[in-house]
Amino acid sequence: MTTICGQGADEFMRMLEEFHGYRAPGVLIGGFMVDLALERRSGGGFFEVLCETRVCLPDAVQLLTPCTFGNGWLKLADVGRYALALFDKKSGAGIRVHVDTKKLAPYPGIREWFFKAKPKIEQDTDRLVREILDAGKSILTATSVQVAPEFLGPRKKGATSPCPSCGEGYPVENGDRCLACQGKKLYV
Amino acid sequence: MTTICGQGADEFMRMLEEFHGYRAPGVLIGGFMVDLALERRSGGGFFEVLCETRVCLPDAVQLLTPCTFGNGWLKLADVGRYALALFDKKSGAGIRVHVDTKKLAPYPGIREWFFKAKPKIEQDTDRLVREILDAGKSILTATSVQVAPEFLGPRKKGATSPCPSCGEGYPVENGDRCLACQGKKLYV
Structure with missing residues (x-):
């Protein structure tokens, strides 16, 4: 079964519909991004998250970690990349996860959505969600970073x-x- | 019984502890602010929220309305005032609610907290929460606005x-x- 931070994908999609308003593909991918970042991090200290886009991704962070916009543990640097870094609050050492466009070839629906190749109205959302669940963390790349x-x-x-x-x-x-x-x- | 957007204050405090991490006085006041804005608005169309501070208040909005930072219906203009405007998505007409410092006299604990008159460590949080629940919407002022x-x-x-x-x-x-x-x- 596909899980996202320890819960079933269906359960996460229910949470995201309730919080975000609809089953946004970006928040779903964001769930896998947070999952990968948590899996790769070392140490168990308090962490914060730096999000590189204001679109969708912040809601995955807010749903799956203690970091929210209002409590200040979710930081934003809106450079427009679909990426986040989960880092140790004290040292700044962390794991950055981004959607790796070089890994999208097996998933034409995700590629199309990511590069906005088709108007939203023509998108096949069910197929897109299926592709995202199939792809899981395989379209992501994680690297070690030191936050500025x-x-x-x-x-x-x-x-x-x-x-x-x-x-x-x-x-x-x-x-x-x-x-x-x-x-x-x-x-x- | 004190209610916040139709739910008991205890239930709202449970939600805010889970989402925000702790029983933040600012988010609790924010709950009453959202409640007042919803009560005063006219019409039933889609609305968005403009938040005038990044501290705490955005989490009350995200918990109590469909507007989140990630879906873009929560806008931020961080001028540092503890205020929000709930406005019609199309027309921009809305209700602005702010903490009215002229109304704080009966609540010395809230006043002290709001103006950061005491270090956090010396604050009596239980008393502060009691004062906020007692005060409810009486420390707020709502005005009609037209969002820029x-x-x-x-x-x-x-x-x-x-x-x-x-x-x-x-x-x-x-x-x-x-x-x-x-x-x-x-x-x-």
């Missing part, structure tokens, strides 16, 4: 004060007013 | 090609090589 210092260390939590302009609490390190009052346009 | 155009519309999904330098798939709109190969340092 910028992604290490606890999240900064500086002082908070009421913004003299809008009155709401804001991080004083952002300046004499909050960034919204400095001109970042959120609402019109 | 920048946060509307579907996530761009342009063409993906193998990067001529690292060979991994990347969004061609990023340039002739992927951003990592252009110099963004993720690993050392």
Whole structure:
């Protein structure tokens, strides 16, 4: 039986539909990526995850590890590659896993989806999901990495004060007013 | 009984411990914020959420709405204010909810926590959680907003090609090589 982080693929797909809203191929592949990273890591210390894309993959990490966007253990560096690194929180040593396009030849449906060769509407999702489950970790490559210092260390939590302009609490390190009052346009 | 989006506060705290890792005061307040935004919105169309901080609050949104970071329906504009806007996906009309510091006077523990007046280690977490449950939505203010155009519309999904330098798939709109190969340092 195909498993993803110790649970059946069906169970993982149920979780991802509930959390992500639909059976996204990218989150399913992401499940195998997290599985491979956890399998290859050494040591049992606390880890964090650096995700190289904001699309889909963060949800696999949030579902399968303790790292979430809100708790700060999931870091993002959106360079648009379908890759993640699971690394030791203290040392920064970790395992990077990416979708290896050189390994996609036996899976034309995955290749087509990955390179967006067909409009979504023409995609055969059932076939794509079957290919992803068949492929499992065989389309991935894992390498040892050392995460850059910028992604290490606890999240900064500086002082908070009421913004003299809008009155709401804001991080004083952002300046004499909050960034919204400095001109970042959120609402019109 | 105190409820958060229709479920008991105890049940929500169990969910947040499981997802977020611990009973974070910020996510608990975030639960009441999502509840208030859902209560005040009009119309029943699809909505998205704009979150004004990356700390804690995104996890309340991800737990209580269909909007996640990975599916793109949770948008982030990290201006550091503890606020979110739940808005109609098409029109951008929505309800913004923020923690209203003018309403914190009856809750010294929340005030202390919000302005980080005491080191975390000296905080009385049980008392803080009790105050948050007592306060519920009374410390929040909701206003009608129109979200800026920048946060509307579907996530761009342009063409993906193998990067001529690292060979991994990347969004061609990023340039002739992927951003990592252009110099963004993720690993050392």
